[in-house]
Amino acid sequence: MMNLPEPAIAVRDLRVSRGGVEVLHGLTFEMPRGQVTGLLGPSGCGKTTLMRAIVGVQIVTGGEVTVLGRPAGDPSLRRSVGYSTQSPAVYRDLSVVENLRYFAAVLKAPRSDVDRVIEEVGLSSVAGQLGGTLSGGQLNRASLAVALLGSPELVVLDEPTVGLDPVLRQELWLLFQSLADRGVTLIVSSHVMDEAARCQRLIVMREGEILADDTPHDLREHTRTTDLEEAFLRLIEERTAA
Amino acid sequence: MNPAITLATARRILTQLRHDHRTVALMALVPTLVIILLYYVIDDQRSFDAWAPILLCVFPFLVMFLVTSIATLRERTSGTLERLMATPLGKLDLLLGYGIAFGLMACVQVAIALAVSLTWLGFDLAGPLWSLVVIALLNALLGTALGLLCSAFARSEFQAVQFMPVVMIPQLLLGGILVPRDQMATVLEWISNVLPMSYAIEGMKVVVMNGELGGEFWRDVAVVAGSALLALVLGAATLRRRTP
Numbered sequence: 001m002m003n004l005p006e007p008a009i010a011v012r013d014l015r016v017s018r019g020g021v022e023v024l025h026g027l028t029f030e031m032p033r034g035q036v037t038g039l040l041g042p043s044g045c046g047k048t049t050l051m052r053a054i055v056g057v058q059i060v061t062g063g064e065v066t067v068l069g070r071p072a073g074d075p076s077l078r079r080s081v082g083y084s085t086q087s088p089a090v091y092r093d094l095s096v097v098e099n100l101r102y103f104a105a106v107l108k109a110p111r112s113d114v115d116r117v118i119e120e121v122g123l124s125s126v127a128g129q130l131g132g133t134l135s136g137g138q139l140n141r142a143s144l145a146v147a148l149l150g151s152p153e154l155v156v157l158d159e160p161t162v163g164l165d166p167v168l169r170q171e172l173w174l175l176f177q178s179l180a181d182r183g184v185t186l187i188v189s190s191h192v193m194d195e196a197a198r199c200q201r202l203i204v205m206r207e208g209e210i211l212a213d214d215t216p217h218d219l220r221e222h223t224r225t226t227d228l229e230e231a232f233l234r235l236i237e238e239r240t241a242a
Numbered sequence: 243m244n245p246a247i248t249l250a251t252a253r254r255i256l257t258q259l260r261h262d263h264r265t266v267a268l269m270a271l272v273p274t275l276v277i278i279l280l281y282y283v284i285d286d287q288r289s290f291d292a293w294a295p296i297l298l299c300v301f302p303f304l305v306m307f308l309v310t311s312i313a314t315l316r317e318r319t320s321g322t323l324e325r326l327m328a329t330p331l332g333k334l335d336l337l338l339g340y341g342i343a344f345g346l347m348a349c350v351q352v353a354i355a356l357a358v359s360l361t362w363l364g365f366d367l368a369g370p371l372w373s374l375v376v377i378a379l380l381n382a383l384l385g386t387a388l389g390l391l392c393s394a395f396a397r398s399e400f401q402a403v404q405f406m407p408v409v410m411i412p413q414l415l416l417g418g419i420l421v422p423r424d425q426m427a428t429v430l431e432w433i434s435n436v437l438p439m440s441y442a443i444e445g446m447k448v449v450v451m452n453g454e455l456g457g458e459f460w461r462d463v464a465v466v467a468g469s470a471l472l473a474l475v476l477g478a479a480t481l482r483r484r485t486p
Binding site: 018019055056057058059073075078079081083085087088089090091092093094098102103105106107108130146 | 246250258324485
């Protein structure tokens, strides 16, 4: 994939406060197009807040977030950014198909997209079931399917693989990769380190700051370990030593 | 705003209702059952003729207020609202979608209650039927709009339900049902003058009692419609694309 000169996301000195406490302390980074970027870090480190700022639903206290060349949350971006929150945002009293048909209508996506995304997230066998009768993992995938409707240029997924069996997780990562190969930019958050190796690029966060922004390979080189969990610990040590 | 998205939203809400048979049955039948109960409790055709229209006024408002405030609160807490706010859906698309879907439910509700009242219960209507339907529907819309607005101030279903007596009871007490409005203390009459339900009840009385749809009737209709519109716009202002 050729790198376009303009990055998919450019964040400059982003500061966010929630409940009077600053949770993101001036983040600055860029993300190239057509890659899967993993956003890693322990729970509470600010991953979700950062993703919300990129999607443009978070009130920010300072800094700039530019998405696909426009300020985050710009009305023109609403069809080109797909977003799936950590807790599944679908209607429990509608079936999977009905949920997707509705969101497809709102996004003006072709109706055929509904079947495509159901297939992609592997929910064909339960497509007619109400959301409330699905398992947590199935509900999560239904929510993920909504983010894939239309032809988003950027897909932001908050912990999409939590609670999934390894085979499904593998399938979803292959799907993410195939989207990236088509030129879609993906941001996928996770607190499981073993998923990091599947990304082209990693942003490691802790307590509202970026510890590292590198490829998995360079991160391993830099921290002189093959284990990403170990690498994370080294990064924290480095920070405290400095 | 976009008509296709508005209609898709209305269809989605009706589909949600279709999966919930009990709620549909309650919405459609409870007003009628209460009117039948009232008929036998009062046991006097003239008094019944005076009370029935008030119930026809109050019920669409009450039911739509409750259903809408809970439905939108759910939408806020389940994350679907945040998801929708990140899509091209306009705020009014969502509000009008609710208005259309629950307005249709109100039609069914009023149609059943009216059919039973006019035939079995011998309810006598001086004015034309459509004028009563217009008032009842506007009341349903007003209930929907106020429900949307109030849900913005409720953090939980418990709180949302508590808003119902807050919004409802003063409007009933001051609406001229128990005591004619011009016999109230001046301050209360002033308050009564700014509550939309007072006009709905007055309009309903005109339709039932003398049936002459003069300027007063249309003023009542305009006030209720205007209040519903105002509540919708205020409701839209409480929907935020960005949240803390």
